[in-house]
Structure formats: C-alpha cells, structure tokens
Amino acid sequence: MYLLVLLLATIPGLARYKKLSKAFRILTILILCTLISEATKKVYGKIYHNNMPQAHAWAVIEFSLFSLTYYFLVIDARIKRLILFIIGGMVVLEIANVIFFEKLTQFPSLILEASHIVYVIYAVTLFRQMLLSPTEQSLFKQSLFWFNINMLFYATTMFLNYALLSYFIENKLDIVPLVYFALVINLIFYIVIGISLLMDNKKAQISAVNNG
C-alpha cells in the first residue's frame, strides 16, 4: 500500500518533469529515491535482519533533498545560504550521532526529530514569504501552498507521533495505534505531494514571481 502510494506520487512528477519548476523537480527525485529506498529497505532487512544503516543514510539524504527543494522555493539569498549551511550541519550531526549517540544499528530518531523541527521552520519561512509577496492566483490552485502546508502538517504531526511514541514506550503501552497513525500520516503526505506535483507549473511560478 505504502509503496503503491509512493509509486502513484512519483508518476505525475516524472510525467510532468519538464513542466515542473526546479524545486518540484528536486521533489520528484526525492519521491523517486524514497520509493527506491523503501523497496530496498525491505530487501536489506530480509537479508541482514537490520536495515538501520540504510535508515541512517536515508535520513540525511532525505533531509538534504527537502532542504534543496526549499532552497529553490525561497527568494531571500540569505535564507538560501542558511539552508546550505543547515544541510552541512545536519551531515555533521549525523556523523556525531553515529559516533556518540545512536549507532548504525539503531533507529536514527535524533536526526529525524531534528529534521522535523527544521521542516517546520522552513514551512513557516515559506509561509512568511508567500504573505510578503502574494500572487493573484487562488491560493488553493498553488502547488507551493499545498506542498508547504503538507510539510507543516507532516513535520508537526510526526513530531507529535514521536512524542506520543516515547510516552507510550515509557508507560509500556501498546504502540500499534501509533504505528498505524504514522502510516496514515505518511500516506496523506505522499498523496498531497503527488497532487502538488500535478498542480505545479514552471511558467505560472515565473509569472507569479514577476507579479509579486
């Protein structure tokens, strides 16, 4: 189911690749990589009985690609530079995490939690940019809006999920509902990404920037 949704989200991105803006091209690559990663993770898990090394690598790659997507979405040169700096910082953090905190065989929760906090900051920054230079196009027809609201929803909800997960584990409660909750959030996330890839148009964004 999860892989099918990922595949469905990748198709519009690949089919409309030339029509997409740079940011959404990166997003298409990211979704494609997610699909490959999720598929290989299962094989890796079956062979080695632990796919956490791949999860560690993927956490950094995913964060870098999402950051690059925002890099092309923001206009402010200072924020662009900051995004590049954050990507570097996250790589350093992952190395430190593997050495000092969560080994390669453990789940990279620290990196994922840090990533989600940064995604929220990215989303709020992009919302601020959208408010400062609104376009004439209806908000609900803007791929940027759907992508950003989706990121905010995903990052905050997953953060809530992690918080509840640690509470459940501490209190020795059944975590199955949270696993399903996370799955549903992930499915919604990739479906909305697929929709935003269907909506995105390079030309519309250029004219919006010019008008703004």
Add this chain to the structure above:
Amino acid sequence: MVNGALPNSGELYVVLISTTVFFTFLAGFIIYFIVLYQKRQVQNKAEREVLEGNFKQEFLKARLEMQEQTFAHVSRELHDNINQVLSFVKLNLAMINDVPEPQQTKLNENRELIAHVITDLRDLSKSLSFEHITKQGLVKTIENEVNKLNKSGLIEAELIVKGDVYPLGEQRELVLFRIFQEVVNNTMKHSGAALLNICLEYIPELFNLTIGDDGVGFSANSLDHSRGSGLMNIENRAAVIGAVAKIDSSPGNGCSVNVNLNLLQQKISIH
C-alpha cells in the same frame, strides 16, 4: 511493539487532549494563514491597480506633452517659415507689372490664392499653437473654429455657451480643445453630418462640453481600429484632466460626445 498493554482512561485523556490541542492549533494556524493571505491578495491587487492607474496617467500626460511640443513646433514652422516664404512669393508676384493683360489676370489670381493659403496656414498655426489657445481661452478658440467650419461650407456648426464663463486652467482648456478638435475631425471624416451642435455649459464647479451631430452614427461593435482608437483617445485625454467622456451613438441617430469635468470633486481629492 513494546508490549500489548492498553492505555487506562487517564492516559487516554492525556493522548486525546494533547492530540486535540495539537490539531486545533494546526487547523487554526492554517485558517489564519488562508484568511491573511487572501486579505493580502486583495490589498496587493488594489495597490497594483493604483500603481497601474498612476502609470497610465503619467504615460498619457507624457504622450500629450510630446504631442503638444510637436504641434508647437509645426505651428512655429508654419508661422515663421512657410508663411514668410509664401508672403515673399506674394510680394514678388505683386512686383511683376510689365506683362500682358491675360498673364496679369493669372498673376492676380495666383496672388489671391497665395493670400488664401497664407490665411489658412495662419489659422492652422493658431489652432496648433498651445500659447495661442491658452491666450485666447477655450470659448474664443472654439468660436474661431466654429466660424472656420461655417465658412468652409462643409457643415453647419452652432455654438451655445451657457452660464458665466470662468477659466478652467490652461492644461484643462488645452485638453478640452484637443478633444473638441478630435470630435470635429471624426465628424467631418466619418459621420456625413450636416449639423454640428457644440454646447459649453459653465455651472459653478462643474463644466460640460457636449458636441452632437446628425450624422449616420455608429454602433460601438462595428468600429474599425482607427475610429475606435480615436474614440479611445477622447476618453484617455479626458481622463488626464480628471474628466469623464461619454460617447453616445447608434446607427442612424448621429453621435453625441459629452465631457464632464467636476472641479469640486477634483478639489476634494487633492485635499
């Protein structure tokens, strides 16, 4: 899975409350953003419209200024150069005496023709000259044009001035006169009218210029490019001085152009 224990009611409340608070806050943020964005969109659109309006106004002003400069240049050339040369030719012709009678008659006819051309050019020079129009005032300048039209025999023009005449300002009077010229030009070219009624109405703080003809009229949809742009010119010129031009016409019912200048409204908007 850590273990299979189900949460008790207290723990369930914690989970439910924290999740509800979280989703309420998130939904609130999204709704707030949407409302704010739409408000900004409206504000931005209004600002852009004002900017576009100002730009259009400035552009029209610049175009009219350029046009006036060209008119002034042509007017000076006609007066200082061509008219002088023609006067010189007329003088030379007058000095030729020792020619037989038939040629003398021809010479006199030519002198009269040149005198006529000189008068026409002088009139044309005056109607083009900014200084002349502002010096004479709108009523006098239009009166001269009406006389010229009547003299030409092409159309019968009638001028009515209602109310106490007061100056409208150089710029406004010049633009109103150019509108008048444009309308007369259109009437002569396209309408086939026999009668032209011009009415200048001076009401305190309100001025009305109405020009009506009994020509073939037209419907707005059937206008060709040049005539359509001529009418657009009238509206644009009127907009430059803050007036409103209204063009009324239908096939077979002539055409009426009304330019309404509300001076009180302009004073209020300036203040």
